Amino acid sequence: MYSEEHNIFRESFRNFVRTEITPHLDEWEGKGAIPRELWNRMGAEWYLCPWLPEEYGGSGADFLYSVIIAEELAKGGAVSFMTALHSDVIAPYIMRLGSDEQKRRWLPGTASGETVLAVAMTEPDTGSDLAGIKTRAERDGDHYVINGAKTFITNGIYADLVIVACRTDRNATGTKGLSLICVERDTPGFTRGRKLEKMGLRSSDTAELFFDDCRVPVGNLLGEENRGFYYLVEHLQQERIVCTVQAQAMAEKMLEMTLEYTRERKQFGKPICSFQHNAFKLAEMATDIQLGRCFIDSLVQKHLRQENVVNEASMAKAWICEMANRVAYQCVQLHGGYGFMDEYPISRYYRDIRIFPIFAGTTEIMKQIVAKNMGLL
Ligand SMILES: Cc1cc2nc3c(=O)[nH]c(=O)nc-3n(C[C@H](O)[C@H](O)[C@H](O)COP(=O)(O)OP(=O)(O)OC[C@H]3O[C@@H](n4cnc5c(N)ncnc54)[C@H](O)[C@@H]3O)c2cc1C
Structure with a gap:
């Protein structure tokens, strides 16, 4: 699905997150805010609204660049930096519904980080x-x-x-x-x-x-x-996909951190991952995560082809966000008391993933959409 250009872009954005964002997250959590200037820095590096046409300040990139940014922020523990909402949920409203004058007025600032949405x-x-x-x-x-x-x-x-x-x-x-x-x-x-x-x-x-x-x-x-509701519903598909992309990436990162921890941590003279109960838990999580990866990748590809995937997006949002929460619970458990300590990143992932089955439409509302499409409600 990803080209060489996508991979190069991922590497450079991953570096940006690794050096400019992740090391500061604890400090920003303490202050309850991410510095406003980070929006401008993201804009200057073309990391906001990469899909916008050049005439409005973007680079005309495909949706996969948005997916990469959303995933790398999630893997870097930075889902609280809500640029995906700005770039891939709200800016598209203006691009699709805005008059020429509105687009010229608002979109360049949206891409540069001057205008937060x-x-x-x-x-x-x-x-x-x-x-x-x-x-x-x-x-x-x-x-x-x-x-x-x-x-x-x-x-x-x-x-x-x-x-x-x-x-x-x-x-x-x-x-x-x-x-x-x-x-x-x-x-x-x-x-x-x-x-x-x-x-x-x-x-x-x-x-x-x-x-x-x-x-x-x-x-x-x-x-x-008076067409507002119709517009909102129309834009929810992409919002749910982006949200799910982040939940999936967080699940993958949580498992990676937990594998590392449980291989190093020894009790009763053995790494804790080598107790069969824990090994099976880790294997189950890896399986769930792999299922989620197949599901979200296929959904992203369909969305790229502009197919109507409202139903599947609802299924994925419900299943992957719930799965990521099960993963978070198990990963904290496998960290023992250290998983409860703020100094261990798993603790922040556990707190941050909790909202994913709630915002952008709750799990129950996702199931309602799917059940309606099955003719059940
Ligand atoms: C951190 C955060 C960021 C957010 N950002 C935004 C934002 O930028 N813009 C914005 O507009 N909103 C935002 N929201 C709001 C979010 O979208 C709503 O919280 C969400 O849609 C649920 O609405 P509610 O909280 O009123 O819960 P309610 O709708 O009151 O639901 C409460 C419970 O009842 C269940 N329920 C409701 N109806 C049904 C039903 N028919 N069948 C079965 N169960 C049902 C729900 O699933 C849920 O479990 C944000 C929320 C949070 C917490």
């Missing part, structure tokens, strides 16, 4: 069921006036541009009457709430956002009015 769907009372979105955007002349609150928004504090899912048709209910409106940093009426403290992804900035009579020019509407 966020997408705000979730609200305090609305998570899995987006039909419950209450944030309103009412037309007033050449502006929308937005009122409402969003929560759990990744890159919420750093974001320079937030794509906000709002209800634009007050008479429409459910999934109808939703629109995507871009709100720029410093727009009057747009404020950030708390930066949320979390079990994992501690250095990623996850925040509450508030809109209080926030006036946004109508020119900031993405795509057509």
Whole structure:
């Protein structure tokens, strides 16, 4: 699947992660933030939105470059640096739905790291069921006036541009009457709430956002009015694939670290990996991980060919993210007490992997999609 160019790129990005990111993760976790300037450094090295056409500041690369970046960040323990969401989930909304003017205005900064992106769907009372979105955007002349609150928004504090899912048709209910409106940093009426403290992804900035009579020019509407739900669903396929790519890479890294540890650690005069119970656990994990690898690689190839893989992406997201959590549990167990200590990276992987079956659509919602496609619901 990967060419020589892809492999060279992987090597150079892996080096970047190894030298510029991984050694600082503990410090950034302590501070609860990744330095803002790292976004610009990633942009300067062409590691943000590599797929964007050159006219918008990208290098016109294929999706495999995004996969490589997502995997190497995950293997380097840095899933809390949410560039994949920025590059491969949110920027595509602007590329696909934006007018020429919007693309020229926002995309070059997105590729350079000057403009950090966020997408705000979730609200305090609305998570899995987006039909419950209450944030309103009412037309007033050449502006929308937005009122409402969003929560759990990744890159919420750093974001320079937030794509906000709002209800634009007050008479429409459910999934109808939703629109995507871009709100720029410093727009009057747009404020950030708390930066949320979390079990994992501690250095990623996850925040509450508030809109209080926030006036946004109508020119900031993405795509057509009232088609927001359709757009969200359309973009979820890639979001779920990227999320799954990272979970798979984390599972592989956790097993690698655990094999190394259990070969070195001796009890009762033997390496702990050589007790049959543990050897079987490691063999089972290797098998699960290999299954996951086959599944995600085939999915990525289909996605590259632009096939509709919503159903398979849902299966993979559910199965691989759950599998990676089983792996995390077993790997900590095999590290014994050291696995519980922050100084051992397995501890951070264990915390960070927990969110993968929850965000970008929970395991239960993934199963609901698959079951519907089987005609069961
Ligand atoms: C770290 C982090 C980052 C996030 N980043 C973003 C972001 O950038 N932008 C954004 O918009 N959102 C973001 N989210 C929100 C995330 O997408 C939601 O948390 C997720 O969709 C689940 O919604 P919820 O938390 O409201 O849970 P709920 O929807 O309340 O679900 C609670 C439980 O009920 C289950 N459940 C719900 N409905 C059903 C059903 N029909 N059948 C069976 N079980 C069901 C769920 O699977 C889950 O187990 C983030 C969340 C976190 C924690």
